[in-house]
Amino acid sequence: MTIDGKTVPTQRSVASPNPEVRHAEARRHLFGAPTADAYREALLLGVDAVASRVTGVEGPFTGISPDALAPEVDQVDLDRPLGDSAAALAELEQLYLRDAVYFHHPRYLAHLNCPVVIPALLGEAVLSAVNSSMDTWDQSAGATLIERRLIDWTAGRIGFGLDADGVFTSGGTQSNLHALVLAREEAFARAGARTSEARQSLLPRMRVLASEAAHFSVSKSAKMLGLPMEAVVSVGTTADRRMDAASLRRECDRLRAEGLTVMAVVATAGTTDFGSIDPLAEAADVCAAASTWLHVDAAYGCGLLVSPTRRHLLAGIERADSVTVDFHKSFFQPVSSSAVVVRDSRMMSHATYYADYLNPARMAERRIPNQVDKSLQTTRRFDALKLWMTLRVMGADGVGALFDEVVDLAGAVHEMLAADPRFEVVGRSQLSTVVFRYRPAAQDAHLADDANLHAREALAASGEGMVAGTKVDGRHFLKCTFLNPRTTPGDVAHVLDLLAAHAAEFIEAAPRGRAADDAS
CATH class of the missing domain: 1.20.1650 (PLP-dependent transferase-like)
Structure with a gap:
């Protein structure tokens, strides 16, 4: 070898x-x-x-x-x-x-995967070798304080006050689950459901409101929390793929009128497909009026927290009860590096359990900082060190500048596609995604779905580039996600030419008069 x-x-x-x-x-x-x-x-x-x-x-x-x-x-x-x-x-x-x-290659344009920065790789090497376990102080002295300091820093960037808290997690799915655990427990507390019987009676009547573009982990979390299959209620979106605030208000009122409990509203700051940001301030108004937990899934859009030019797109996030941030998406960190942050530190106690062999209650009374007191995990890596090293070497402005670059690139690519007759483009992202597809000639329009599916697969098989795929209104589309500041418009133009060539070859080889399965 x-x-x-x-x-x-x-x-x-x-x-x-x-x-x-x-x-x-x-x-x-x-x-x-x-x-x-x-x-x-x-x-x-x-x-x-x-x-x-x-x-x-x-x-x-x-x-x-x-x-x-x-x-x-x-x-x-x-x-x-x-x-x-x-x-x-x-x-x-x-x-x-x-x-x-x-993911570091400039023609990787597929999913929410980022190239990583060297200071984070240095942190990865250190944390792996020392192998701290982030559950108790006597396993993670120093590391515990660094993680807590980063949570405080992130909370400050969100706009939370000094009472905020949080914990690092394995990713956005776990962060969303953790937030909904807290929301469920708060809903029980508000309803006075203190006994097992009362909780079991209320659980089937709990509902979670999220836009139809929300991440699948919301529904997955609801299932894991024992909520009924119909618990997650989809709220319609506007033409720009953002949650419709008026629809949210109507759904919230309807559910309450039916005797159901709105356990939480999940607003998304950066949907996976379209990079759209729900109207956070309006969602906060609805939740305040209904005394309902507001969770903001900013796994993707958290890069805006350090953007020198676009922080205003997250206006209203400071009014959330909890926020998901994925540093391994928008802060150029190695997997995994995520966190859930809450506005009121008291909420974290809903995940607290004491064990005499690990974190007995007397340690909390002595103010010994044990992270397992607030985490869904027990043994956990010191992933916060990667972000710490990044901030200490590059600074927040450096990370924000990189994120701004990829958002700028997405805007340029949108214009490129809008001017290219070979393609049609859907919407315009507030972040760094572009959804589009190859557009055959009118007589071959029925082949569009198959042609785009083929083009994506052929591109990946060639190894020359990678794009993602999704569905829009039941039709197959392609998607570019830009998280590499080294990707240039020239790289994208090359990938688009390859996609167009693969799609055209598919259509040319198709039997004349063939109808796609879903043409009708």
Whole structure:
């Protein structure tokens, strides 16, 4: 096998029958003072392997299929170790690095994945080696205070006061779940449902209002919280794909008139498809009038919190009860780095449980800061360190400037598509997505859905670019999501030409007179 252009012998290690020899062999792989030099050498090998691959990729993906790659992975004998890091990395080059999807490449235009900044990678290396566990102070001294300081900083950027609190999570889905757990508990408290019987009686009558463009994790969370299937009520959107405030008010009034409890309203600050931001101030007005929890899912739009030019798009977010932020989307952080932040720190107690073997109540009485007191997770990585290092090296303005660049690019691409007769473009994002599709000639209009599906798949298979797909009013569309400041209009124009060529080839090869399955 080769790594970094050099041939590396593949070693097949067979365990020694001597237990003492086996134990000594295993111990040399433990990180600690006796193996610090081995740690340095191993990391340098890994860094060189990744850096060489990143600088050498010609496209965001090789286009390999699962059926082609699976046999290579399946043939690995995990009971026969290779014996050293160089051999393992050489094998990994063939199984992973060669065919990984590289978000740093300027023609990766698909999902909400970002290239990462180097200070965050430094933080990742440090936190992985020290391996703090963010549940109790005696497992994460220092790390606990850094995470809490970052939560305070994020709350300040949102516009919350000094009573705010929060915790880092694994991602937007968990943050949304956590927020709705708190909303459910608050709804129980407001209704005076203190017994199990009262809670079970109220639960089927609880409802969550969210726009029809909200993230699927809202419905998923409702199911996990024991709410009925009909609990999430979709609110209509306006022509610009934002929640219609008047419809929200009507739905809220209707549900209350029917004797149902509006447990929460979820407003989205950056929908996945259209990057649209719901009218946050108007949603806050509705929630205030109805004494209902307002959660803002800003997993995507949180980059606006540090934008030098677009912070005003989040006006009203400071009136939310809880907010989801995904630093691994809009702050250029490695996965995972997310948080849920609440306006009133007392709300976090709804997730608090004490265990004598971990975080006994007496520790809270002594003001020992244990993050497990407010988290849905117990063992948890020190992911906050990546953001800390980013802010200490680049500053918030640096991150915001990068986010502004991708939003500017999306606007330029929208204009490019609007002027291109080969395509039709839908709406205009407030963030960095563009939804569009190839437009065949009138006589081939019935082939549009299949042509666009084919174009996306053919582009990915070629490895020359990647875009996402979605449906708009039941029709298949393509989607570009821009989170790479190194992507240029020229990169996008090249991808559009490729998509148009693939779609045109599909239409040319289609039998004349063929009707698409859904043409009727």
